[in-house]
Amino acid sequence: MSMELNLTTEDRAELFGDFRPEEYAAEAEERWGGTDAWKESAARTKSMTKQDWARFTAEAADISDRLAVLMRTGAPATGEQAMSLAEEHRAHITRWCYPCGYDIHRGLGEMYVADPRFTASIDRTAPGLAAYYRDAILANATRNDS
Numbered sequence: 001m002s003m004e005l006n007l008t009t010e011d012r013a014e015l016f017g018d019f020r021p022e023e024y025a026a027e028a029e030e031r032w033g034g035t036d037a038w039k040e041s042a043a044r045t046k047s048m049t050k051q052d053w054a055r056f057t058a059e060a061a062d063i064s065d066r067l068a069v070l071m072r073t074g075a076p077a078t079g080e081q082a083m084s085l086a087e088e089h090r091a092h093i094t095r096w097c098y099p100c101g102y103d104i105h106r107g108l109g110e111m112y113v114a115d116p117r118f119t120a121s122i123d124r125t126a127p128g129l130a131a132y133y134r135d136a137i138l139a140n141a142t143r144n145d146s
Contacts, residue, residue: 011050015057037098044097056096061125063089067133068126077135086133086140102141109137 007015032038048056067085075081086105093100093108100108112118112130122130 005045005053006048007050007053011053015050015053037100037104040098048096052096059092059096060089063092064122064125064129064133067136068129071126071129071132077132078139082132082136083140083143086136087144089133089137090140102144105137106141109134109141 005012063085067082067089070079070082070085071077086109090100090102090105093105112122113134119130122133
């Protein structure tokens with residue numbers, strides 16, 4: 001499967017730098033291809049413009065940056081501020097990609113630390129951020145389960 005993004009080669013380079021989403025498309029489809037979330041995400045990303053992608057990536061970076069600030073100041077990942085940012089992250093995914101319930105969000109958090117590619121990417125913002133993200137996501141999901 002090829003990634004069907006409504007972007008030129010130049011747009012992709014500007015938005016994603018060295019990251020090539022199409023290199024991971026087959027693996028992602030193998031893992032999630034039969035799910036409703038996969039189908040929804042494919043439809044949404046196919047229709048996204050360069051401006052949409054710029055907003056999507058800027059919002060994601062902003063959430064990560066604010067979470068990194070909390071982590072650096074010693075705020076617990078299980079604290080109210082970190083859980084609120086985890087909830088903002090979940091809402092961001094729901095708004096742009098697919099409905100992201102708490103079980104799906106938990107799975108993403110676990111993947112952030114289980115897959116070294118995700119860990120390395122997230123930890124570029126701040127070393128240890130992937131684990132902090134995971135902990136905040138799990139705490140937020142647990143809070144919302146009760």
